[in-house]
Amino acid sequence: MFDFDIVTGKAVREILLNSRSTVLDIVERAYVAHERGDSVNPDSYFLRFPDKPDSRIIALPAFLGDDVQLAGIKWIASFPKNTASGLPRASAVLVLNDYETGYPVACLEAAGISAARTAASAAVAARTLRPGGYPGTTIAVVGGGVIARTICDYLHAAGCAPDSYVVHDIDEASGRALADHIRITQGRPASFTADRDTALAADTVVFATTALEPYVTTPFRADQVVLNISLRDLAPEVVLAADNILDDVEHCLKAGTSPHLAEQLSGSRSFVTGTLAGVLNGGVTLTPGRPVIFSPFGLGVLDLAVGAHVLTQARADGTALAVPDFFGETSRW
Structure with missing residues (x-):
């Protein structure tokens, strides 16, 4: 007792x-x-x-x-x-x-x-939102800190096995350290790029930064999956041009997150496709021909x-x- x-x-x-x-x-x-x-x-x-x-x-x-x-x-x-x-x-x-x-x-x-549950949520989303798997694709990680490292570990545990990784960070030492970690722990190619646009062109893009406001303004391609873990990297126009899967709608649409800014810009929540649990239980389907952005506020x-x-x-x-x-x-x- x-x-x-x-x-x-x-x-x-x-x-x-x-x-x-x-x-x-x-x-x-x-x-x-x-x-x-x-x-x-x-x-x-x-x-x-x-x-x-x-x-x-x-x-x-x-x-x-x-x-x-x-x-x-x-x-x-x-x-x-x-x-x-x-x-x-x-x-x-x-x-x-x-x-x-x-x-x-x-x-x-x-x-x-906290790092493990965040990384696991990203990995569950990754394997759910790209049901065709990861062979023949590249995963880019924007941000080279502890959360980014843990996400890569959990992507590997979830069976998300791309042909290669590319890492971008404004701190080159951190980015190269993460690329080294991926090569050592997963045995697959991983490289650092100082060019953010190169990272943003990958098939799957993971954001794990400490950004306080949006800096990504170009919409993603139709075949891209975006794990918006740090929540504030994407301009609202980018969010509105994609299918949006959240962990919890009420929680995510606050505190200046990218989805919150999208709600303020559009004046509605119609851009929200549904929740990750909804996709898991079959109640939510994705729109063909649109990129998919997963934004977890963290529950x-x-x-x-x-x-x-x-x-x-x-x-x-x-x-x-x-x-x-x-x-x-x-x-x-």
């Missing part, structure tokens, strides 16, 4: 490293459960700072039913200037609460969980689903650290 565990980043990393295929299935199930209403996923709450406009700390509360039956909250900081000092941009914790009593049951280091239910898996594994393998007497009172009187 009053057990409380800590799961460290090292333990989280090892568990996730050995369960990518499982995480892909977990994320897909969570999307489907959310679509049918077996979840509560309120708006995310943004803490911003007047003297640090590029930085924020976000709270993502959620409840997921299905086979998880946990509530919780992720508290994640994004401070892009950390990278200039060699530090990761993001840091996070995830608190999980028992649904029966409301008591917290664990606190997990969650930067790795707290995914953090819960992946966090629940990590906690279960950590308890099973003995890497969860029990905190005795965490609660000061364990009876009403």
